[in-house]
Amino acid sequence: MSQTGAQRLVDVLTELGVEVAFGLPGVHNLPIWDALALTGIRLIGVRHEQAAGYAADGYARTTGRLGVALVTTGPGAANTLGAVGEAMASASPVLVIATDIPSTLRRPGTVRGVLHETSDQQALFAPVTKAGFTVEHPDAIAPVLRRAARVALRPQSGPVYVGIPADFLRQDATDRDAFEPTEQLHVVAVEDIDRAREVLASAQRPLIWAGGGALRAGAGEAVGALAEQLAAPIITTFAARGIVPPDHPCRASNPVHTPEVGALWDEADVVLAVGTDFDGLMTQNWRMPQPPRLIAVNVDAADAAKNYPPDLLLQGDAREVVERLLAGMPMRPGINALSKRLDEIELRVRRRVRKEEPQAAEFLAALAETLPDGAVLVSDMCVAGYWVGGFYRFAAPRKLAYPMGWGTLGFGFPASLGVAAAGAGRAVCITGDGGFLYGVGELATAIQENLPVTVVIVDDGGYGMLRYDQTQAGLPHTGVDLATPDFVGLAKSFGVYADRVDGFGRAFRRLLREFTRADEPNVLVVSAELSPPLNTSPRWYRTSG
Template sequence: MASGAERLLEVLAAHGVEVVFGLPGVHNLELWEALRGSGIRLVGVRHEQTAVYAADGHARATGGLGVALVTTGPGAANCLGATGEAFASGSSVLVVATDIPSTLRRPGEYRGALHETRDQRAMFLPVVKGGWTLRTTDSIGTYADSAALLATSAPRGPVYLGVPTDFLRADAGGWSRIPTRVPATPDVTAGVDLVAAARRPLIWAGGGAARAGAGEAVAALSERIGAPVVTTYGARGLVDHPHVVHGPVHLPEVGALWDEADLVVGVGSDFDGVMTQDWLQPAPPKLLSVNVETVRNYTPDVTLRGDARAVVAALVDAVPARPDDGLAQRVAELNGLVRKAVEADEPDAVPLLDALEGHRVVVDMCVAGYWVGGFGRFTRPRELAYPVGWGTLGFGFPASLGAALTGRVVAVCGDGGFLFACGDLATAAQERLPVTVVLVDDGGYGMLRHDQVSGGREPFGVDLANPDFVALARSFGVEASAVGGFGAAFRDRLADYTRRDGPNVLVVRARLKPPPTTSPRWYRKVRT
């Protein structure tokens, strides 16, 4: 018979999991023993938060389930920030945390057992899609299967599974997979008349469209109804098509598409505050929402529920064709205006954006990352991972470790955020992960420095005494070098580093002005 640990790994393998990220503790060592011969790769990290960030990065890169294995109490608590990011960004992550032995637990009492918490599951509930703590030894297969299905079902999100440590050694009993439901053919009748009546439609594609693989369907709908396509951070690279706008709605030139539209077709988007400038974008005259949930930030006239790819494909077949032969040219001209706006606003950002084109990129919450997230040119799905959900500083480097298991990735980090998880340079080195860190050293928290200065105050508490980042990386056995600015030396070194094996760090000493996607520079203002 299989032990609980063996059964858990069996279920994960059945869901296509080939790698897990984790940190061992006294309570979860049975999982490490079971992993020895399981065929699942273990990537050991140096902090539990990295385990969840890496699982998140892997889930975003693959479209599958990312798994973090952590220990009890403080180990589990260390995961909460990263789990919140996965929740807000809709990432399929399973956090498996051990709990104290069931034999030591007394309901309603805190006894002071090692790593005990009053209710470990309760810590996670605000930042997960769902969560369970096992109550019987023979339930691990069923609950692990349910947790994996929940995490990977739309709307995707992280799930918590708590396992008392003694259950990992106990007989797990049997289990049978929960059958997956065959989705019904979507009924788009309610949206057809709305689309047919529109003369200036706009397609607004969000992260749900990307997670559903709806890019080709969105492009087909755009061609059929003559609608430009704007993408949110979560949908960058959704599809390479001449109707896709290459800049964010935070530029007035792009925002005008929203203002002029008589119908917005929202695909897999909840129209969050970051994209809509805290909902200062006026409600469109008509809104058709394609989503698995009810959109609350704007009131849809019609909601078509279901898988974004299937629903949009059905719309393409059902709505009358009204192609716009001049749309591609107008979008090309708009994209030219976006490029000129970047060149005029922050010319030093242009070579950074150009050098990253064609690479898969994970960015942190830093000024350089904001430029890349808003204005980087991405043409394939899953080319960009951005912490748009919670906006968690420190996301970039650890998330890139999970993404790098699928091939070379570039992590764009600031000096402050990189220090959150710099110890996991050891993980990158030990696992020979193909990640290139572009570490922009501006001597502090550049965005916050900007906020203080633009408010007429002297910088205070935002400048940092940084280590020698090149020496730091080399001390872990990671190749590293430094350049000044984003000129030719940066371009050539980045091209060289991204062709090599294993990890490397490129330190760039530069300061960039925050882009217009950042809230202090939003062009839409509260009316007073």
């Protein structure tokens, strides 16, 4: 029985285990929507293509599986670029499937003015994707999609673009898949493992730095066990929050941007870096000193060495390499002393937060006391989101989605739709009044799909972070104070229940507890102005390299 290209496409998505896709229909991609209606894949229609990209990213971060965004030709595809750039910077496996103009209307080397035509749609995505493919024949739809999915999910994961001429979706398509050998990860030599184990065992003050690659590889348990063997503190990047449980004796709960935690780095004589590239945000633009000895574990040798050159590189899967290091590692004394010191650091940092920004301390305490088990926090680029990303305690991995790869304002709300659709727990979006307005139309998506998301809008009347920057520089407030709507009335106009409180006190706690245990989407607006935490660049304590 013959199939159309659209039917082959959805068959491959089913074969790949895709359960949810996000998209926006257009004249060129409607056959995909028709074909998906006959499958078990849940298709969530968003109100803007960028939201499809963010939602697919949120889904991928929460589940570790492939996130899928379906968009139409030209401007529809281009609208996803900001979201795809964030997915690329954060190594999220997102598959963007976009239609292109019909092949019969394309004339090589000439832009003829066909509806939605661009000279090279795939090239638009080149700077913000891991790879890109354009289907050249209907029979190639299935093999190209399979290959694209493999590339997106293969470490280091990332977004991949697939373009399909619109006429191929209605034409007959067979499956001419070609054999592709499975790529094997680099296997670390026994002598390199032995050498690294020897260096770590002889260290006086070892430290483990765990990044997003460690989380994506599922290396948390191995990292935690190795830290206990070495009596080494564990510092995590934003991407690796929750990789070890809150009660782990070696976990440094607060960000390295606090002087108390930063001292652990400064004192270390050997650092084991697992799945990280030491980006500027985490290292205060590389003002942290190069450690005396650095051992890097990474699937990508160039990624591991581009910022802090390692003395020894162990190229391979993070979990496998750390497990091999752990085998035969002697137990180093000092775990009780380390645990006591980390508790003292925790106490000092908490006192600092209460002293410097008591509202933030109240906000974080309210979240800890009221959020239901399993809730996933999705932070936008806003001051409240920075506090969550840096100082909230996550009990498990993949419970934070935070746009600190590329830093895209407007990520929070649409990404929370993908988190909510994943079924991994209530999505709780922390956003500001400015960032929320980027995707406000997705309130229609949330209510139409009945997605379990609570949006907490911290309304300070503008771009609070930029306002802080201008104040610190002694400049007048220009462009940062915004006219904002009645968010409660706006949400209710979409049929979404909403309420407003002042500050993060008892009323906030009561409503947050109620809202996050509801079955439907809702919006909680908080009138409050927070000062930024130490993990934002204007407050970095390191001033020189």
